[in-house]
Every structure is written in structure tokens, then in C-alpha cells.
Amino acid sequence: MDVVSPELNSLLPDEIMDTEAIEDVPHSQADGTTVQSEPSDDASVPMETDAPVVSENVTLCSDAILPKPAQAMTTSVVTGTSVTTSGLQKLTAPFTISPANRQIILNKVASSQASEAAKAAGNPPQVIKQEGQKLLVTAIGKSGQPIVLQLPHTGSKPGVSQTAGDTKSQTPQFKVVTLGTRSELKPVVGNQMTTLQTQQLKTVQNIKPLQSVAVGGVGGSQFKTIIPLATQPNVQQIQVPGSRFHYVRLVTATTASSAGQPSGPSTSSIQTAKPMVVSTGAVRMSVPVVPAQTMKQVAPKPLTSGTQVVTTTQTQQRLIMPATPLPQIQPNFTNLPPGTVLTPAPGGGNVGYAVVPAQYVTQIQQPPFVTLASSSGFSASTGIQTQARLPLNGPNKFGFICLLYCLYCDCFANGEFCNNCNCNNCFNNLEHETERLKAIKTCLDRNPEAFKPKIGKGKEGESDRRHSKGCNCKRSGCLKNYCECYEAKIMCSSICKCIGCKNFEESPERKTLMHLADAAEVRVQQQTAAKTKLSSQISDLLMRTTPVLSSGGGRLPYTFVTKEVLEATCECLLEQAKKAEQTHQPQTEAERMILEEFGHCLMRIISSAGKAKADCASINC
DNA sequence: GAGTTTGAAACT
DNA sequence: CAGTTTCAAACTC
Ligand SMILES: [Zn+2]
Ligand SMILES: [Zn+2]
Ligand SMILES: [Zn+2]
Ligand SMILES: [Zn+2]
Numbered sequence: 001m002d003v004v005s006p007e008l009n010s011l012l013p014d015e016i017m018d019t020e021a022i023e024d025v026p027h028s029q030a031d032g033t034t035v036q037s038e039p040s041d042d043a044s045v046p047m048e049t050d051a052p053v054v055s056e057n058v059t060l061c062s063d064a065i066l067p068k069p070a071q072a073m074t075t076s077v078v079t080g081t082s083v084t085t086s087g088l089q090k091l092t093a094p095f096t097i098s099p100a101n102r103q104i105i106l107n108k109v110a111s112s113q114a115s116e117a118a119k120a121a122g123n124p125p126q127v128i129k130q131e132g133q134k135l136l137v138t139a140i141g142k143s144g145q146p147i148v149l150q151l152p153h154t155g156s157k158p159g160v161s162q163t164a165g166d167t168k169s170q171t172p173q174f175k176v177v178t179l180g181t182r183s184e185l186k187p188v189v190g191n192q193m194t195t196l197q198t199q200q201l202k203t204v205q206n207i208k209p210l211q212s213v214a215v216g217g218v219g220g221s222q223f224k225t226i227i228p229l230a231t232q233p234n235v236q237q238i239q240v241p242g243s244r245f246h247y248v249r250l251v252t253a254t255t256a257s258s259a260g261q262p263s264g265p266s267t268s269s270i271q272t273a274k275p276m277v278v279s280t281g282a283v284r285m286s287v288p289v290v291p292a293q294t295m296k297q298v299a300p301k302p303l304t305s306g307t308q309v310v311t312t313t314q315t316q317q318r319l320i321m322p323a324t325p326l327p328q329i330q331p332n333f334t335n336l337p338p339g340t341v342l343t344p345a346p347g348g349g350n351v352g353y354a355v356v357p358a359q360y361v362t363q364i365q366q367p368p369f370v371t372l373a374s375s376s377g378f379s380a381s382t383g384i385q386t387q388a389r390l391p392l393n394g395p396n397k398f399g400f401i402c403l404l405y406c407l408y409c410d411c412f413a414n415g416e417f418c419n420n421c422n423c424n425n426c427f428n429n430l431e432h433e434t435e436r437l438k439a440i441k442t443c444l445d446r447n448p449e450a451f452k453p454k455i456g457k458g459k460e461g462e463s464d465r466r467h468s469k470g471c472n473c474k475r476s477g478c479l480k481n482y483c484e485c486y487e488a489k490i491m492c493s494s495i496c497k498c499i500g501c502k503n504f505e506e507s508p509e510r511k512t513l514m515h516l517a518d519a520a521e522v523r524v525q526q527q528t529a530a531k532t533k534l535s536s537q538i539s540d541l542l543m544r545t546t547p548v549l550s551s552g553g554g555r556l557p558y559t560f561v562t563k564e565v566l567e568a569t570c571e572c573l574l575e576q577a578k579k580a581e582q583t584h585q586p587q588t589e590a591e592r593m594i595l596e597e598f599g600h601c602l603m604r605i606i607s608s609a610g611k612a613k614a615d616c617a618s619i620n621c
Numbered sequence: 622g623a624g625t626t627t628g629a630a631a632c633t
Numbered sequence: 634c635a636g637t638t639t640c641a642a643a644c645t646c
Contacts (some may be wrong), residue, residue, distance in 0.1 A: 117632090408640060446631080481643055483625045610627065 065574055246621060358477035412439070416450050453487045470495035519582060527575050532603065534568035538608040560609045569601040 063313060075422045110153045411418040411428055418428040427435045443450040454468050467485050476482040478492050478501045485503055491510075502509040541562055576597040580590035 410641085469629090474628075476627065476643095480627080484629080487643090 011291070326582060413451070455490065465490050467496065468495045471498050472496070473498040473501070475499065475500070477509065479509060523575070523579050523582065527572075527579070530568070530571045530575050534565070534572055536606060537564045537568045538604060542612045544607055560605055560612075565605060569605075572597055572601050 114325070133530050191463050409418065409423065409428060410420075411421055411423075417430065418426045425440075429436070440451075449468065452468070456468060465488070467488065467490065471478060471483050471485045473483045473496075476486075478486050478496070478498050481487045483492075483503065485496060485498075491505060492498055501507075504510065538560070541560055541564065573594050576594045577590060578594045585593065
């Protein structure tokens with residue numbers, strides 16, 4: 001999955017929801033509508049808490065609440081995305097966030113399966129297609145071997161992203177096939193497809209069977225998850241072993257536990273089972289979040305005894321968890337199996353659902369509803385990993401931490417993989433997909449808006465542009481780039497909590513600043529124009545004087561310092577004088593500046609003359 | 622380029 | 634919600 005880049009995110013919001021997207025999804029309902037979690041629908045959908053059911057286009061939160069009708073219909077956004085083939089590699093968009101900003105998450109297929117599949121597969125077509133239970137990607141990797149994605153043995157997979165790992169999947173060389181990134185989908189949905197996007201789409205477009213789960217929040221903030229479906233949408237697949245409900249795990253299972261882990265608590269610490277039931281208007285999903293390895297150690301409990309249903313928001317989203325206070329439960333969210341993603345609903349914070357890697361889901365025979373055990377290495381209140389910090393030797397951006405604190409790394413915060421930045425021990429890359437997904441989840445848990453642009457898009461005109469949270473400046477007067485409002489070139493609004501704000505319409509300071517900025521810009525332009533003119537005069541002169549030089553080696557000063565050159569030079573000097581005056585430079589400084597400029601002009605003239613002479617010399621020879 | 626200032630987000 | 638900590642970027646010299 002990928003988080004849509006800010007730019008994309010801002011572009012997609014509403015448009016992405018259009019019906020076209022739905023049409024592209026084969027498994028969408030015939031009428032093109034999606035199942036929404038409207039109250040009325042809730043009753044109609046037989047969902048039991050124990051049986052995690054995910055039907056096609058399931059909207060976890062009722063979209064009906066959304067402001068726009070168009071959004072209500074939405075659902076299908078292919079997430080996931082990037083097919084990494086030898087030629088196409090999309091590093092950005094590590095995870096996908098729905099238009100309204102929500103995210104999606106996916107699971108990975110066990111690497112072993114993938115590798116085996118890869119061996120078995122020949123050279124399939126060039127499109128990703130589903131054959132029975134396998135998803136074959138015909139693209140050839142660097143190794144020359146076809147990439148094969150194997151779906152969970154049972155069949156369909158509502159997996160969101162698939163990473164086809166070759167035998168080396170644990171190494172940086174594994175191929176990752178993600179199904180649909182927002183950026184890639186966007187083209188499909190909208191009309192604005194860029195060339196790049198088109199290219200990226202090529203490979204992914206054919207993955208039609210999709211299952212989309214949209215978790216809607218109130219008021220337009222909803223999470224959407226689109227999961228590739230195998231053949232038929234089978235609800236309740238999650239709980240029945242061997243059923244079609246699977247998530248595709250893209251990265252090798254071993255990855256989580258091995259190499260990449262910095263200090264480890266991330267994977268090994270997952271020892272408790274956390275039954276989670278997310279009910280949406282139409283669907284309720286119960287996902288025992290427990291590492292496959294530890295499943296047996298967990299004593300299954302009746303859902304009723306140790307769980308509680310938490311209903312958040314007006315929609316029917318609910319989380320069914322052990323009846324422990326939320327604060328205590330939260331830490332466990334971080335201990336989900338590698339690849340598990342939680343998608344908190346906006347606003348509520350405790351609403352959402354968990355997507356568990358297929359490997360874990362399939363192994364769950366009896367959803368163990370157990371009391372969650374506390375895990376070490378995680379903050380009790382936030383669930384953020386605290387003990388895995390890497391020693392900071394350098395300026396980091398620092399890899400692992402950077403994943404934990406998305407704000408510390410712009411790349412990660414922007415939903416991109418680190419690339420060409422100076423991160424140390426960076427984990428924000430494909431090689432650490434597991435950690436990365438976890439980090440994404442953590443960030444979203446903490447702040448559902450984490451990957452959302454802070455500045456409103458301003459749909460109807462620019463008046464709408466404003467900081468989503470407002471600034472909190474204390475000393476900058478909101479007239480320096482320290483202020484996010486000012487940095488975005490927008491004025492502070494009522495939601496800002498700044499002190500001593502000078503960044504408002506009538507602010508004299510702001511006006512002065514604006515004028516100064518404008519004046520500076522004008523000066524730069526004038527100066528540039530003057531220099532350009534001088535250069536052209538000189539070169540022009542050069543052309544005209546060449547004959548003179550070649551004929552008899554006249555005296556260069558008189559040859560080059562013509563009326564035009566003099567005028568151009570004077571213009572430069574005058575510009576410099578103006579500049580000095582506008583910046584209130586003392587006379588001595590002004591004189592120095594002008595003389596300096598004069599020196600520059602002379603140098604240009606001399607340089608030109610020298611060149612001309614040299615050229616003549618070479619010509620004569 | 623080194624050092625300082627600043628405010629967002631995390632954390633308590 | 635308020636105070637503190639941490640960080641990277643903005644800014645200054
Ligand atoms: Zn980084
Ligand atoms: Zn401000
Ligand atoms: Zn502001
Ligand atoms: Zn302000």
C-alpha cells in the first residue's frame with residue numbers, strides 16, 4: 001500500500017470517488033453501487049462479530065454521511081500498488097490513503113509461497129492475472145524470472161497489496177507487486193493521467209477483482225481499503241480457514257523476525273491475541289490479531305466474556321475487543337502481526353479495522369479472544385515502540401525512528417520511500433516493508449490525518465486554502481517560515497492559536513513584508529534583464545567587430561566599448577544604485593556596490609573581447 | 622558552515 | 634488541557 005503523496009492526495013479527494021472507479025472494479029455490484037454501512041443496511045447484512053466478513057465494496061463507515069453524494073458512492077480505489085518489475089519501480093506511495101485521507105493496508109503473502117510459486121510458474125503473460133489461486137505477474141525481474149504472486153491457498157484474497165518475493169525476498173532485491181496505488185489508480189478513476197502514471201498503470205490495471213472496504217469516518221474523512229478479490233466475493237472468509245478470505249502477504253514472513261529489526265521488540269513481542277471486531281454498517285469484521293506462531297498459546301475465549309463492543313462514531317463501526325480499558329488495549333495495536341494494519345477512523349480515533357496478514361488469518365481456527373498481555377518496549381499510552389530506538393550517531397532522520405515518528409522524516413511523512421536523502425539506517429524503504437507498514441499504522445493510529453496535507457486544497461477559489469490545524473506560533477509573529485501558515489503563503493485563521501500574530505489581512509507588518517518581497521523580486525528581475533541586455537549587446541558587438549579584429553588587430557577598448565555597451569553598463573550601475581537605495585545602504589556601501597557592479601561589467605566586456613580576439617586568432621590560423 | 626531559533630508533534 | 638521533550642527546518646552570523 002501506498003500513501004498517496006500529498007499532491008496526489010490533494011488532487012484525488014473527491015474526484016476519486018467517481019463512478020468510473022467503481023466500474024473498473026469487476027466485483028463491484030452490478031448496479032455499480034457499493035454496499036454501504038448505512039444503518040438500514042446493517043440489519044440486512046448478516047455479520048457476526050466472530051465472523052469477520054468482508055464483502056465486496058464494503059464500506060465500513062457509512063458514506064452516506066459524507067458531504068457529497070459522489071463520495072457516498074465511492075469505493076473503489078485500487079490501493080496498493082506498485083508493481084516492481086525490472087523496469088518499473090515505484091518507490092513512492094508506500095501505502096495508500098483513501099481520497100478522504102484514509103488509508104489502506106494490506107497483507108503479504110508468505111514469502112515461501114511466493115518463491116515456490118515463482119519456481120513453478122513459467123513465463124506468464126505480461127499482465128497480472130489470476131489463475132486459480134495464484135496471481136501471476138508476468139513481469140520479469142532482474143533475475144529474469146517471472147514474478148509470481150501466490151494467493152493464499154484457499155483462494156480469493158482480499159489482500160490489498162501483494163509483494164511477490166522471489167527467493168531473495170528478504171533481501172533488498174525482492175520484487176514487490178502492489179496492487180494499485182492511489183497514484184496509479186487515480187488515472188483510472190479520474191481523467192488526469194500523467195504519462196508516468198499511465199506507465200505505472202499498465203501493469204496493474206488488469207487486476208480487476210477487487211474487494212474494497214471503505215471505512216468511513218464522519219464528515220468526509222473515511223478510510224478506504226480496497227482489496228483485490230479473487231473470484232467471488234465471499235463474505236465471512238476471514239474466519240473460515242481455507243476460505244477465500246485472505247490477505248495477501250507480500251513480504252516474506254521471515255522478514256519481520258529477522259534482519260531488519262533494529263532492536264527488536266517489534267515482532268517478537270507480539271504474543272497476545274487481540275480479538276478485534278470492526279463492524280461497519282454493513283459488515284462486521286472480527287479479526288483476531290495474533291501472530292501465527294503464538295496462536296496456539298492463546299487460550300480462546302468466548303467473545304462475550306472478555307470482549308466488549310466499542311461503538312464509535314455515528315456509523316456502526318465497532319471494535320470488539322477484550323473488555324479492558326482502551327488505553328491498555330492500545331499498546332497491543334502495535335503488536336499486531338507484521339503486516340497487519342489498523343485503520344483508525346478519523347476523529348474517533350478508536351474506530352477502524354485491522355487487516356491481518358493472510359498467514360495469520362488462515363491459521364486462526366478459533367478466534368481466540370483473550371486478554372491482551374502487556375508487551376514491553378511499547379509505550380503504555382500510545383503503543384509506540386520506545387525501546388527499539390537505534391543509537392543516533394548522525395543526523396537522522398534516522399531510519400527506524402523516522403518510521404516511528406513520521407514527522408521526523410519528510411519522506412515518510414509524505415508517504416514516500418526515502419530516496420537520496422541522508423537518512424542513517426533508514427527503514428523507510430522496501431527492505432523494511434514490515435517495519436514500515438507498522439510505522440504507518442502507528443502513525444495513523446496516533447493521527448489519522450498524519451499523511452494528509454495540512455493545507456486545504458481550496459477547491460472553489462483560493463479562499464478555502466487554510467491550514468487544517470492552524471499554527472501555534474509564539475515568537476515569529478507568523479511572518480517567518482517557521483510558521484506553517486506563512487510558509488504556505490496563507491494568512492492565519494481563527495483556528496490558529498498563535499500569539500502575537502501579524503499574519504492577517506490588515507496587518508501592517510505583513511503588508512510591509514509583502515511589499516519588500518515584491519520590491520526584491522522586481523529588483524531581481526530588473527537586474528537580470530539588465531545583465532541579459534549587456535550580454536546581448538556584447539555578443540552583438542562581437543559579431544559586428546570580428547572583421548575589424550581580423551583585419552588589423554585594432555585596439556580592443558575602442559572596438560568593444562561602444563555606445564550600446566556603455567548604455568547597458570550604465571543601466572546595470574543604475575540598477576545597483578537603486579538596489580542600494582532601496583535597501584537603505586549608507587552612501588559608502590552604495591558606492592562600493594556600484595563600483596563592484598562596474599567591475600563586473602568591465603570583466604564581461606574584457607572577457608568578451610578576449611574571446612573575440614582568441615576566436616579571430618584561431619580563425620586566422 | 623556552525624550555531625541559534627523556532628514550532629510541530631510526541632510525550633508526560 | 635498544559636507543560637516538557639525532541640527534532641529538523643528556518644534562520645542568523
Ligand atoms: Zn528516512
Ligand atoms: Zn503562525
Ligand atoms: Zn496560523
Ligand atoms: Zn498567526
